[in-house]
Amino acid sequence: MVIAPMFVASFALEHMVPGLKSFHERIGRGRQVVRYDMRGTGLSRELRGPLTLDQLVVDLEIVVDAAKLRDFDLFATGMAGPMALVFAHRHQNRPRRMVLYATLRKASEMAKPEAFSAFDKLTRENWELTSWTIGGMGGPRDEHPRHQPDGRDDGVEGLGSLFHRSSSGEVAADFIAAATSRDLSPLLPEIRVETLVVHKRGDPIVPFEAGRRLAADLPNARFLPLIGNVNVPAGEGDEMVVDPTVEFLNAGRSGKAETQPDDAASLSALTAREREVLALLAGGSSNREISAALTLSERTVVRHLANIYGKIGAHSRVDAASFAFRHGIR
Helix, strand or coil: CEECCCCCCCHHHHHHCCCHHHHHHHHCCCCCCEECCCCCCHHHCCCCCCCCHHHHHHHHHHHHHHCCCCCCEEEEEHHHHHHHHHHHHHCCCCCCEEEEECCCCCHHHCCCHHHHHHHHHHHHHCHHHHHHHHHHHHCCCCCCCCECCCCCEHHHHHHHHHHHHHCCHHHHHHHHHHHCCCCCCCCHHHCCCEEEEEEECCCCCCCHHHHHHHHHHCCCEEEEEECCCCCCCCCCCCHHHHHHHHHHHHHHHHCCCCCCCCHHHHHHHCCHHHHHHHHHHHCCCCHHHHHHHHCCCHHHHHHHHHHHHHHHCCCCHHHHHHHHHHCCCC
16 A cells, blocks of 8 residues: 655654554555655655656656555545546556545646745745644644644644655645646546545635545545545544545455445435435434434434445445435435
């Protein structure tokens, strides 16, 4: 399994962000995991050269070949997503499965050109401020955070410091420009890799609709919408991301073909209560949250889910959420 770099962060410094190292360890448990730092960052800080989307893809190819990986899964977050998509387009038989968290097809889904231009200027001129700003927007927050003497939240401070220590403003600005340089929409229908697209409804950096459209354009993608308002996947409640990711990747390792019954027949077979349960599941609710919302016991929720899975041919919450999304059950 290859875990692509998260923005300009060095994996060697992940301990600075609460839960981030643990998150990556859990999604990679039981697998050979390959990590690397993007050129110009962390352990690859001395590796210079152009930071273009094509070069980032070539670097990923070099890593994969150096590790002698023939059959592997790929996990990419945020602006590493475009690199993963181009790689999958060039190598239809590699990766085996792909998970894309909080990513997008094109820059216009994220901000207007003038906003990117202003952010580019700020990033190059005041990287300390920009890294702190990004950390504040996307970092994990604890319910009872510890604060620095200046009032900063430890989780947010950790993410901003991680970015700041891993890279320079010039490299960060070049990376953002590279990742958003191309509209990948024309490539998506040709990508055949089984893909799980995960996105939080309240993501403050990459809009939820960007993830929804990305999943809709990929022929073999499933979309998993989650409740949440932070961009980084790690932190409190991150099992919402870890568990479906592991389920999805494990299904790929089993080699079993996944078949679904006729969608129309499956939809009509659902009762009104089962639709309510499915809508809450698709929104990212846990069994306990579904129980509270519908005034049901957790045992009854489990029974409803078993019935729903059987009727729609789902093997996991990911399958069920994907079915709900296709049919507007939300």
